[in-house]
Amino acid sequence: MNMEKDDMTTQANAATLTAGTEQKAKLGLGTIWQKYGTLGILIVLVLISSALSPQYFLTRDNLVQVLLQSSVMTLLACGVFFTILIAGIDLSVGSMLALTGMVSAQLMVAGMPFWLAILLGGVLLGAMLGAINGLLVNVTQLHPFIITLGTMAIYRGLTLIISDARSVFGFDPRFSDIVAGHILGVPVPVLIAVVVSGFLYFLARFTKLGRNIYALGGNAQAAWFSGINIKLHTLMVFIISGVCAGVAGVVTVARTGAAEPNAGTGFETFAIASAIIGGTSFFGGRGAVTGVVVGGLIIGVINNILNIMNVQSYYQQIVMGALIIGAVTADKLFGRKK
Amino acid sequence: MSTLVAVRNVVKRFPGTVALQDVSFDINAGEVHALLGENGAGKSTLMKILSGIYEPTSGTIELADASYERLTPAISKAFGIRLIYQELSVIDHLSIEENLFVGSLPTRRKFGVSVVDSARIRQTALSVLARVGLKRHPATLVSDLSISEKQQVEIAKALASDARIIIMDEPTSSLTDEEVHHLFAVIRELKSQGIGIVYISHKLKEIPIIADRVSVLKDGRYVGTFDAKTTPPQKLVASMVGREIEHARPDGARVDQDQVVFAVEHLSSRDGRVKDVSFELHKGEILGFAGLIGSGRSELMEVIFGARARSAGQIELNGKVVSIPSPYHAVKAGLAFVTEDRRNTGFFHNFSIAENISILPFVKNTRHQVSLERLDFAEEKAFGAQYKDKLRIRCSSPQQNITELSGGNQQKAIIAKWLAAESDLFIFDEPTRGIDIGAKTEIYQIMRQLADAGKGILMVSSELPELLSVCDRIAVYKEGSIAAVLPNSEATEENIMHIATA
Numbered sequence: 001m002n003m004e005k006d007d008m009t010t011q012a013n014a015a016t017l018t019a020g021t022e023q024k025a026k027l028g029l030g031t032i033w034q035k036y037g038t039l040g041i042l043i044v045l046v047l048i049s050s051a052l053s054p055q056y057f058l059t060r061d062n063l064v065q066v067l068l069q070s071s072v073m074t075l076l077a078c079g080v081f082f083t084i085l086i087a088g089i090d091l092s093v094g095s096m097l098a099l100t101g102m103v104s105a106q107l108m109v110a111g112m113p114f115w116l117a118i119l120l121g122g123v124l125l126g127a128m129l130g131a132i133n134g135l136l137v138n139v140t141q142l143h144p145f146i147i148t149l150g151t152m153a154i155y156r157g158l159t160l161i162i163s164d165a166r167s168v169f170g171f172d173p174r175f176s177d178i179v180a181g182h183i184l185g186v187p188v189p190v191l192i193a194v195v196v197s198g199f200l201y202f203l204a205r206f207t208k209l210g211r212n213i214y215a216l217g218g219n220a221q222a223a224w225f226s227g228i229n230i231k232l233h234t235l236m237v238f239i240i241s242g243v244c245a246g247v248a249g250v251v252t253v254a255r256t257g258a259a260e261p262n263a264g265t266g267f268e269t270f271a272i273a274s275a276i277i278g279g280t281s282f283f284g285g286r287g288a289v290t291g292v293v294v295g296g297l298i299i300g301v302i303n304n305i306l307n308i309m310n311v312q313s314y315y316q317q318i319v320m321g322a323l324i325i326g327a328v329t330a331d332k333l334f335g336r337k338k
Numbered sequence: 339m340s341t342l343v344a345v346r347n348v349v350k351r352f353p354g355t356v357a358l359q360d361v362s363f364d365i366n367a368g369e370v371h372a373l374l375g376e377n378g379a380g381k382s383t384l385m386k387i388l389s390g391i392y393e394p395t396s397g398t399i400e401l402a403d404a405s406y407e408r409l410t411p412a413i414s415k416a417f418g419i420r421l422i423y424q425e426l427s428v429i430d431h432l433s434i435e436e437n438l439f440v441g442s443l444p445t446r447r448k449f450g451v452s453v454v455d456s457a458r459i460r461q462t463a464l465s466v467l468a469r470v471g472l473k474r475h476p477a478t479l480v481s482d483l484s485i486s487e488k489q490q491v492e493i494a495k496a497l498a499s500d501a502r503i504i505i506m507d508e509p510t511s512s513l514t515d516e517e518v519h520h521l522f523a524v525i526r527e528l529k530s531q532g533i534g535i536v537y538i539s540h541k542l543k544e545i546p547i548i549a550d551r552v553s554v555l556k557d558g559r560y561v562g563t564f565d566a567k568t569t570p571p572q573k574l575v576a577s578m579v580g581r582e583i584e585h586a587r588p589d590g591a592r593v594d595q596d597q598v599v600f601a602v603e604h605l606s607s608r609d610g611r612v613k614d615v616s617f618e619l620h621k622g623e624i625l626g627f628a629g630l631i632g633s634g635r636s637e638l639m640e641v642i643f644g645a646r647a648r649s650a651g652q653i654e655l656n657g658k659v660v661s662i663p664s665p666y667h668a669v670k671a672g673l674a675f676v677t678e679d680r681r682n683t684g685f686f687h688n689f690s691i692a693e694n695i696s697i698l699p700f701v702k703n704t705r706h707q708v709s710l711e712r713l714d715f716a717e718e719k720a721f722g723a724q725y726k727d728k729l730r731i732r733c734s735s736p737q738q739n740i741t742e743l744s745g746g747n748q749q750k751a752i753i754a755k756w757l758a759a760e761s762d763l764f765i766f767d768e769p770t771r772g773i774d775i776g777a778k779t780e781i782y783q784i785m786r787q788l789a790d791a792g793k794g795i796l797m798v799s800s801e802l803p804e805l806l807s808v809c810d811r812i813a814v815y816k817e818g819s820i821a822a823v824l825p826n827s828e829a830t831e832e833n834i835m836h837i838a839t840a
Contacts, residue, residue, distance in 0.1 A: 208700055208709045215697055218688035225645060225683045226697055226755070227669030229707045236708055285688035 037330065038278050038294045041323075045298060049305040056308050064187065070300035071193035072097075072248045072255075074293055076267055077274035078197050079130075079244030081292045082204070082237045084275050086217045087284025088137070088144035090238065093245045093271055095155035096129045097264035100249035102159050105259030108171035118179075122250035123243055129155060130242020134235035144238075152268070160261050169258035179254030189251045196247060200240070201289040213237060218285030273320060274299055277327045298323070340367050341400075342503055342534045343388065343419070348397030350383055350558075357383040358394070361560040363553055365503055365534040370525060372537045372549035372566055374578055376802070376835075380558040381538055385505055388536075389421050390414035418502030422492045424511055428480050434491055435463040435476035438498045466494040469531070470524050486517035493524060504528065505536040510544060511632055522548050540630050542571045542839045554578055572836070579802065579831035587826050588624070590810045592790055597621040598657070600763050600794040602642065605651030611637040613818040615651070619763075624785060624795040626809030628802060628834045634818040635798045636678055639765045642796075643668045643675045655763060655794075669702050674756030676749070678768035678798070684752045685740050691751050692722030692736040698759040725754035729784065746777025753784060763794040770804065782808050802831045814838050 049057045056062055076093045083090040104121030108114050129151070136147045181188050204210040216223045216233050224230050253259045278295025280287030299320060306316050344364035350357045358380045365371050375381045386392040387399070390409035399406045401417050428437050439459055446455040463476035472490040480488060489509060496504050510518045525535055525548060537549055545552050549566035554577045561577045600619040606612055611634045619625050627635045640646035642653060644662040653660055660671040668675070677683040685694050696718040704711055722736025729750040733743055740751055749769065756764060766785065770778040785808060789795050799805050805812055806829060813823045814837040822837050 203710070206712050208704055208711050208713060211693075211697065211700060211713055212708075214688065215686050218686040219682070221683045222686055225643075225665055225675060225677055227664075227666040227701045228697075229664070229666055232707050285686070 037334075038291050038298065038327070041277075041327070042294050042298050042301065045301045045305075049301060049308075052305060053308050057305060062304070062308075064185075064190070066297070066300045066304045067190045068187045069304070070296050071187070071189040072252055073267065073270050073274060073299065074193045074296040075196055075244050075248040075251070076264075076271035077278075077292050077296050078200050078289055079241035080268070080271040081275045081278075081280055081287060081289060082200075082213060082240050083144060083148075084272070084280050084282065085204075085213055085284060085287055086234060086237050087220075087282075088234075088237070089148060089272065090130075090133065090144065090241045091148040091268045092129070092133060092152040092155055093241060093248075094264035094267035095152045095159065096126060096242055096245035097249040097252060097267060098159045098259075098261060099129065099155045100126050100246040101253040101263055102163050102168060102249075102259045102261065104250050105168040105171060105253050106162065108175060109168060114172045114175040114178075117175075118250050122246040124246075126242040126244070126246020126249065127239050128242070130239040130245070131235060133242065134238030137238065138231040138234055156265075163259070163261045165261050167258045167260050176254045176257050179251060180257075189255060192247065192251060196244065197289055197293050200244075203240075204289050209233075209236065214285055216284075270299060270320075273324050276324055279327075279331065281331075282328075340402075341365070342367050342402060343417075344400040345384070345387070346398045346400065348384075348387060348394045348399070350380075350387065350392060351395045357558050358387075359558045359560075360397075361555065361558075363560070363563075365536060367502075367532045367534050368529050369551065370529060370535040370537050370549045370566075372539060372545050372552040373555065374539070374542075374545070374552055374574060375555035376578055379555040379578070381555055382507070383558075384555070385421060385507065385536070385538070388414065388419055388503075388505065415499075418500055419505070420496035420499070420501040420503065421505045422489070422496065422507065422509065424508040426485070426488050426492055428488050428491050428495075430481040431479065433477045433479055434467070434472075434474060434483075434494075435459050437480055437491055438463055438466065438476075438495045440495075442499065462498055463494075466497045469497055469527065470494045471520070471527070484517075485512050486514075486520065489513070489521065490524065493528075497528075501533060503534045503536065505538070507538045508540065509537070510539065510541060518544075540839055542574060545571075545574070572832075575832050575835050575839070579835055587806060588786075588808070588810050590623075590826060593623045593810050594621040599623075599655070599792070600796075601654040603652050603654075605638070605641055605653070606649045607637060607641045608647040608649040611646075611818055612641050615819055617813060617820060617823065619794045619796065621792055621794075622789050623810045624789050624797055624808055626805040626812040627796065627798045627815050628805055628812050629800075629815030629838050631800055633815045633838070635815045636767055637818075638815070639675065639767055639796065639798060643673055643765065645675075666701075666707060669698065669759065672760070672762035674759065674761035674764045676752055676756065676764065676766045676769055678771060680745065680748055680752060685748055687739075687741050689740060690722075690737045691726070691731065691733055691740050691743070692718050694740050694751050695721045695725055695736075695755045695758050698755040702759045721754075721758050725751070725757065729754055729757075730780065744774070744777075746773040746781075749773055749777065749781065750784075753781070761793070763796070764788060765796045765798075767798045768800065769797065770799075770801075778804075802834055805829075805834075806831070816840075 076097065080090050080093055100122050103125055104117045107117040107121045133148055133151055137144050140147065179188055183191060204213070212223070212228050212233055215226065215228055216230060220230055252263055274295035275287065275292050276282065277298055278287065278291030280292065302319055303316050306319065342365050346362050348358055348361050361380065361384060363384065373381055383392060387394050388409070390411040390413060393408040399409055406413065429440065432440070444455045444458045445452045460476055467474065467476065470490045470493045472487060472494065474483065474487065480491060483491065493504065509521060513521060528535060539545070545566050551563055552566040552569065552574065553563040554561040554574060556578055564574065597620060598618050599621050603616050605615045615638055617625065629635050637646060641648050644664045644667055653662060655671060662668045662671060686697070699721070700713065725731065726733065726736050731747050731750045731754070733747065740748055743751065769781055785795055785797065797805070797809060806826065809826060811823055811825050812829045812834065813820045814834055815821065816838055824833070
């Protein structure tokens, strides 16, 4: 009897060991792809671009331009990333960008100091709009796709109503000078994107809130049975997305010098694309802010080089679409998602 | 009476286990043949062989005149064998008549194309609904029907496709007494039409009322066939559970009867699944919960843990009343819940072993539910290393993803997360389901060590030998409340089953 048991344990041990080594070999490739796959794509793209147009692409001005153009999209993408991480989505980021930008602009035109308008109309309103998304998801228990598809239309409608579908401009010039200005030669929008994404990287990777969000995304039921408050964390995730959109809204107004009611239309697609190309799993629980930033830069570089090469902008869409499908297929091939 | 189907000396082996060992079983026309056996006795394997899903390792199946080594689903269906599962398979958003013909809609030619023959559907529907006594219009949506009526639709569906044998798996498990009477009337009607019925049930008192013969399976072996009307229930229970091996049992010496570590008083759930449950747990004691599947033991544990809404009752942990409106509060109060479904409610597939363990102490030892506090990676690493050794989790490193472990090692990692949170009361719900025998023994040892260390242990299990060898006392659970609590010295598989099925 005893011998039998020992025998079985040894066999089980042997089985675990072989399974372990096999898995490890397989994991190696997957891990390399997961960690450096998107970065690899970016590097390859930069090399190709440099070869295609060394005289334009590799100039300091052009590279700063790429970063500047990617900054708003990266802000949105970092927010959307958290909603995808919990196996949800936020389609309303483009509309939140427009509404927060519009309200901030109107507050400034009405005479509010620009820093207060940024805080109230940008950050706070963004948080509130995100909170509405989160509350609706929690109360209705509908998929965030449905909720944010709805609020995408509602927030856009509100923007058009309060602006009477007209652009708003003519506010304190210091606002644009500062928010769209330069510090030590670096555009402020780029600095804002770096600071926000850096903070969110820290939040996701190093805080208990971040860990709980990954847990919720991996297995919501297990999270609930481990004492994680699902509704509260869902709410937080949508607030993060809303604040990101609010900051992006303010930056957009500063860069263009006016609040446009149609600002940010369709941006949600690019934001989601950045997160997906950056290796975020659509099933939740996997991905990193660094990947999302790289994903955003990939899109930025592609658009930039195609512009330099005088390729019609329609082709840019085709390239981006192919890239999304390619990146996710590569994920699947390398067994990242089970 | 003619024999419709006869199974002769069937053996079914799965890698590592023998599900059926030399089983013979036959069904006559116009007969109700009951099939009895504990969970895992081989009833569903036998049914799957009859419906052609499984291929027997050896043995033969005789249908009327032909003899087969295996049935295919097509042969089984063509002969008229129909299975009605406990979980009904009717489609809610279709009408009754559409459900009757799902997958085989009768058609006719019209303008050269084949169209659904709605006239024939309606006609057949009316006639089969009359045969099962369902007084509903055939166009009624199934979602508007009660459970009992849905079951009648299932039976009617079998009749509409010319069933000769209907296998019913636990058909009365969710029916009221009145609905059971009605079902029995339908079954008698089917009998008189010459249909053979295989009736699988745990409820012994139903057997003499509805069945003609009863066959018993135990651990995959055929025990015998008895006359359903005259065989005393005690004899049936004894033949279902009797085992050769007597397990070592806890002697209860380490239990401190004077010290209550955990008490539940008059606990009820809002959904009515848990009704006025009270019990006490003493220091050093493991309290087991026996009962039929579906009797509501897991639901009770969920109410205790705050995962299911409570309507009444209170919970005391180490002499103090604790308020547990949600699992968060349960974790904070020091409760641990090793759930029965590892994959869906136990571990995080996207986390390493160490991350799966540390999540619990991180949640418990944080002041607020949402916190920007920094993760302590050193602590996480220490947890991983500590419990890898302590519980002998077989892995290459605690940084390995948890999905790469065997079921038993995953379970150990789940237990480790509750140990790391320094919980005081542990709920183990089917802790050894799907786990190899070596890991099982190790898990029993962990439970005993915890009890000896003064932690309270509640254990739900559907395996009676396991309960008898681990628990100091066994609460027999039945239909949402405790029917009896037996000290281990007085508990036997026979009297537990008797109480659970009475």
